[in-house]
Amino acid sequence: MNDTKKKDELLDDDIPALDDRRVSVPLTPENARFYRSEGGLISLELTAEDGEREIFERVAVYRAFPVTSPDEFLSVREVSIIKNEHGQEIGMVRRLSDFDEPTQRLFLEELDRRYFTPEITKINSVKEKFGYSYWDCETTAGHIVFVLNNPFSNIRTLIDGKVFINDIDGNCFTVPDPSKLDASGYKKIEIYL
Amino acid sequence: MKLMYELSDADRTALESASGGEKLMYCVPYNIEGDRFVKGFLAITDRKLYKLLNGELLLSLPIAESDDFRVEVMYGSCGFYVRTGGVSRLVCRFISGRNLARYSVIIRACEILAEQHGTDPITNDLPERFCPKCGRPYVNNTTICPYCMDRMEVYRKMFAMTKGLRLMMCFPFIVAIFSVVFSFLVPWIEGQAVNEYLEPLSGTERGSMAGFILIVCAIVSIDLFQRALGVIQSRCSAVSGNRFIMMMKNILYEKLESLSLSSLQRRSTGDLMGRVNNDTAVMQDFVTNQLPNIFVQSVSFLVAMVVMLVINPVMCLFIFVPIPFSIFLIKKFWSTMDLKNRRGWNLENKVNRQLQDIFSGIRVVKSFGQEKREIERFRQSSLRSARQTEKNEMLFDTFFPIVTFAIRLGSYLILLYGNILLFDGEMQLGTLHQINAYANIVYSPLIWMTSVPRHISRFLTSASKVFEILEETPEVGDISLPIDIRIHGEINIKNVTFGYESYNPVLTNVSVRIHPGEMIGIVGHSGSGKTTLINLIMRLYDVNTGSIEIDGVNIKDISQEALRSQMGVVLQETFLFAGSIRDNIAYACPSATDEMIIEAAKTANAHDFIMDLPQGYDTVVGVSGYSLSGGERQRIAIARAIIHNPRILILDEATAALDTETEKLIQDALKKLIRNRTTLAIAHRLSTLRNADRLLVLDHGKVAEFGTHTELLERKGIYYKLVMAQQKMGAIPGGGEPEKAAAKTSSATA
Numbered sequence: 001m002n003d004t005k006k007k008d009e010l011l012d013d014d015i016p017a018l019d020d021r022r023v024s025v026p027l028t029p030e031n032a033r034f035y036r037s038e039g040g041l042i043s044l045e046l047t048a049e050d051g052e053r054e055i056f057e058r059v060a061v062y063r064a065f066p067v068t069s070p071d072e073f074l075s076v077r078e079v080s081i082i083k084n085e086h087g088q089e090i091g092m093v094r095r096l097s098d099f100d101e102p103t104q105r106l107f108l109e110e111l112d113r114r115y116f117t118p119e120i121t122k123i124n125s126v127k128e129k130f131g132y133s134y135w136d137c138e139t140t141a142g143h144i145v146f147v148l149n150n151p152f153s154n155i156r157t158l159i160d161g162k163v164f165i166n167d168i169d170g171n172c173f174t175v176p177d178p179s180k181l182d183a184s185g186y187k188k189i190e191i192y193l
Numbered sequence: 194m195k196l197m198y199e200l201s202d203a204d205r206t207a208l209e210s211a212s213g214g215e216k217l218m219y220c221v222p223y224n225i226e227g228d229r230f231v232k233g234f235l236a237i238t239d240r241k242l243y244k245l246l247n248g249e250l251l252l253s254l255p256i257a258e259s260d261d262f263r264v265e266v267m268y269g270s271c272g273f274y275v276r277t278g279g280v281s282r283l284v285c286r287f288i289s290g291r292n293l294a295r296y297s298v299i300i301r302a303c304e305i306l307a308e309q310h311g312t313d314p315i316t317n318d319l320p321e322r323f324c325p326k327c328g329r330p331y332v333n334n335t336t337i338c339p340y341c342m343d344r345m346e347v348y349r350k351m352f353a354m355t356k357g358l359r360l361m362m363c364f365p366f367i368v369a370i371f372s373v374v375f376s377f378l379v380p381w382i383e384g385q386a387v388n389e390y391l392e393p394l395s396g397t398e399r400g401s402m403a404g405f406i407l408i409v410c411a412i413v414s415i416d417l418f419q420r421a422l423g424v425i426q427s428r429c430s431a432v433s434g435n436r437f438i439m440m441m442k443n444i445l446y447e448k449l450e451s452l453s454l455s456s457l458q459r460r461s462t463g464d465l466m467g468r469v470n471n472d473t474a475v476m477q478d479f480v481t482n483q484l485p486n487i488f489v490q491s492v493s494f495l496v497a498m499v500v501m502l503v504i505n506p507v508m509c510l511f512i513f514v515p516i517p518f519s520i521f522l523i524k525k526f527w528s529t530m531d532l533k534n535r536r537g538w539n540l541e542n543k544v545n546r547q548l549q550d551i552f553s554g555i556r557v558v559k560s561f562g563q564e565k566r567e568i569e570r571f572r573q574s575s576l577r578s579a580r581q582t583e584k585n586e587m588l589f590d591t592f593f594p595i596v597t598f599a600i601r602l603g604s605y606l607i608l609l610y611g612n613i614l615l616f617d618g619e620m621q622l623g624t625l626h627q628i629n630a631y632a633n634i635v636y637s638p639l640i641w642m643t644s645v646p647r648h649i650s651r652f653l654t655s656a657s658k659v660f661e662i663l664e665e666t667p668e669v670g671d672i673s674l675p676i677d678i679r680i681h682g683e684i685n686i687k688n689v690t691f692g693y694e695s696y697n698p699v700l701t702n703v704s705v706r707i708h709p710g711e712m713i714g715i716v717g718h719s720g721s722g723k724t725t726l727i728n729l730i731m732r733l734y735d736v737n738t739g740s741i742e743i744d745g746v747n748i749k750d751i752s753q754e755a756l757r758s759q760m761g762v763v764l765q766e767t768f769l770f771a772g773s774i775r776d777n778i779a780y781a782c783p784s785a786t787d788e789m790i791i792e793a794a795k796t797a798n799a800h801d802f803i804m805d806l807p808q809g810y811d812t813v814v815g816v817s818g819y820s821l822s823g824g825e826r827q828r829i830a831i832a833r834a835i836i837h838n839p840r841i842l843i844l845d846e847a848t849a850a851l852d853t854e855t856e857k858l859i860q861d862a863l864k865k866l867i868r869n870r871t872t873l874a875i876a877h878r879l880s881t882l883r884n885a886d887r888l889l890v891l892d893h894g895k896v897a898e899f900g901t902h903t904e905l906l907e908r909k910g911i912y913y914k915l916v917m918a919q920q921k922m923g924a925i926p927g928g929g930e931p932e933k934a935a936a937k938t939s940s941a942t943a
Contacts, residue, residue, distance in 0.1 A: 037280065037281065038280045039277075039280040039281045039282035039283070040282065040283070041281055041282070041283060057279065057280070057281060058281040060265075066268065079281070112228060113267070113270075113272065113283065113286065114267045114268060114272075115267070115268045115269065116225060116228075116267065116268065116269035116270040116286070117268070117269050118228070118230075128650075129339050129340055129342070130339040130342060130347075130653055130654050130657035130658075131339070131654040131657060131658055132339045132340070134329070134340055139230075140228065141225070141228055141229050141230045142229050142230040142231075143230075144230055145329070147329055147330055147340075152539050152542065167290075168290055168330050169288050169289065169290025169291055169330060170266075170269070170270075170271075170288065170289035170290045170293075171269055171270075171288055171290075172268060172269035187532075190532075190536070191532050191533075191535050191536040191539065192539065
């Protein structure tokens with residue numbers, strides 16, 4: 001039944017094609033010039049195949065694979081007219097390294113803002129109280145206390161051993177290699193892995 | 194929700210020197226700057242926006258020249274963006290759970306300020322979601338902070354719950370006192386028997402037979418009495434325990450049913466089931482079994498110590514010698530064991546989840562031929578789990594005997610010392626026996642008590658989970674004196690804005706007036722807010738701003754019971770409860786007669802297929818019963834709605850997943866159903882809406898068009914485009930039809 005519902009939605013999504021829906025293009029150093037906007041964000045000057053130029057005062061950049069390939073397949077999007085919705089995709093950057101050094105830096109700055117995942121460097125204490133788990137940690141972004149409502153489902157280990165922690169408040173933390181934590185810290189996180 | 198935070202002195206000075214005589218309207222925190230967590234503040238005066246950090250002014254923006262205030266939810270944080278004079282800026286970043294709702298108010302405040310100067314600060318009644326004491330988050334929709342919660346509070350609440358059962362619950366404690374007394378009496382009597390009667394046997398004189406028999410009788414009768422008490426106690430606990438758990442389950446279930454849809458959907462069915470079943474069972478076990486046991490064990494431990502001190506202080510000392518060491522060992526043992534067990538439990542859970550996942554998706558696995566890979570995956574995870582369990586059990590099996598031995602070291606010392614005394618003739622054999630028995634009384638609680646903290650923490654966790662639900666305030670609640678009205682059918686939607694999260698409005702400023710008896714078709718792309726609008730009319734959620742009135746009465750003032758009893762819904766997915774077709778049709782109106790049920794089924798075009806079923810209207814359907822096709826279930830749902838006889842009828846994609854033939858039958862049934870009722874119908878296929886009096890076109894949460902079919906076609910707007918697009922698709926020979934046929938088969942097997 002779900003499949004049919006999806007299908008109906010697909011049918012539905014075909015319809016706005018009648019409106020002006022952008023066609024996403026591959027973005028390369030040839031057709032796209034990214035530069036720092038006056039407000040410190042990313043602006044884009046896009047040259048279409050027919051030579052027509054389009055300027056975006058601000059574009060938003062998203063990772064297609066934030067975990068597995070953070071610097072490839074970057075979706076560059078318009079800022080939507082409707083708040084809280086993703087704007088339409090202008091195009092995709094296949095590989096960040098295709099662009100020159102300043103552009104790369106510009107992208108990484110924006111991506112660091114958009115994907116804020118401090119690394120946990122030291123676990124000071126983990127306390128369980130009434131089914132909630134209270135953590136006190138040092139991270140690359142400073143000292144923080146956070147709460148997990150169910151550590152067994154909020155702590156996720158990837159195949160390469162990297163650990164992701166999502167807390168109640170919407171924070172995101174990583175532990176690149178739990179075995180590199182000090183012994184007492186490792187012991188605290190080990191049971192959840 | 195607080196919008197005026199106190200600034201530090203340094204920040205205040207920085208702000209005052211920059212803002213001069215401007216009026217401070219709002220001051221809210223932000224949490225992230227660069228790649229660091231910080232404690233910064235965003236101060237908003239009637240003219241400007243100031244960003245402050247540690248006494249430094251980082252940014253100031255004139256509000257009048259700004260537009261497009263927006264919050265973007267990013268990964269791991271949120272950003273507040275403002276466009277000033279055509280230049281967009283990321284003003285600040287904050288932690289979503291802490292401040293997202295706050296910033297959604299700030300956006301509105303900024304928009305007001307941008308339009309006109311000098312208004313008063315806006316107010317809001319959003320609750321803070323954080324404990325003011327420790328700053329950690331509250332449990333959803335409650336003011337419970339688990340971090341600050343005192344254990345005593347849980348015990349107190351628990352005690353309050355035992356009303357009516359207390360007398361029965363006291364009984365185990367009374368019995369406990371008896372059993373302690375007896376457990377001390379018996380070794381004493383036995384000691385007497387040995388000293389007075391058995392030991393002298395080796396000598397010349399004989400004790401009196403009568404005295405000996407008396408002692409044997411005493412032991413037997415004490416044993417009998419103790420067992421009789423035990424029987425009564427078990428029977429009492431059985432009654433009080435079961436009553437307690439039943440009462441808890443009922444209270445909890447009643448509360449769950451009263452909670453709003455949104456808070457129930459936030460939790461998984463598994464979590465809710467766990468709270469109703471497991472957590473109440475843990476509470477019951479603790480109250481009726483563990484608590485008396487803790488009492489017995491601690492009393493007997495204390496008494497044994499005192500008695501031994503009186504009989505022989507030196508021996509008592511021997512008992513104590515290994516105790517600190519044992520306690521240390523035991524604590525260490527349990528804390529390691531606890532961690533290992535939790536890890537094992539986690540791995541085992543993972544295996545279970547994997548199984549559940551695979552079985553629910555077995556069709557996909559089989560159709561893509563991935564059985565081998567899944568078998569391998571399962572093998573891997575069950576191996577991991579088995580290894581951990583193995584390790585845990587081996588550890589336990591090695592360590593536990595060692596611990597037990599260590600604890601009992603004292604009794605060897607006692608035997609040694611006692612025998613020395615015995616040989617010297619300073620102690621009698623019976624006394625030694627008695628002391629040895631007491632030593633065991635001291636030790637067994639010790640071993641047992643080491644697990645008490647675990648029982649207590651398990652109980653506290655379960656109890657707090659249960660109280661969490663009991664103390665949750667329903668988001669949609671009746672006012673204190675709700676009105677019961679006979680609904681006529683006029684619906685007036687006035688300036689409604691609503692979002693499932695307040696910062697993300699799904700509907701903005703929707704105003705529509707629907708006349709009684711009218712059929713309104715609701716059209717729009719997916720995500721345009723159609724279903725949301727209907728949820729609001731049914732009052733599954735409350736609007737954020739604006740109001741919905743039925744016959745001129747705000748729906749918040751109508752009792753939910755009156756409202757729902759006069760509203761009927763036919764959804765795309767029809768849920769049939771386990772039971773007969775008859776029961777399912779009569780679900781909303783259990784008093785319906787058989788004639789009414791058959792009449793309704795006939796109106797719904799369901800009678801014929803029902804009569805084809807082997808057991809007619811008594812055929813059992815639902816999870817374990819006869820499986821009906823989507824179209825058949827749909828018609829039962831329509832019959833259900835007909836019997837319910839609602840004044841306001843809601844059809845949410847009622848014919849989306851059906852083939853043309855069935856759709857015709859259902860269309861026909863619906864036509865009879867909507868007569869004389871206010872009807873709201875959502876449909877993707879516009880042909881379904883050909884009976885609609887007027888059409889409401891929603892676009893991105895706003896009313897784009899509203900009027901009759903002809904009016905809207907003439908306007909050549911969104912509706913016109915939709916109609917054209919669907920006609921184009923319909924023009925393709927067989928276009929769309931195979932899908933629908935597939936839909937039928939899939940729903941029949943579903």
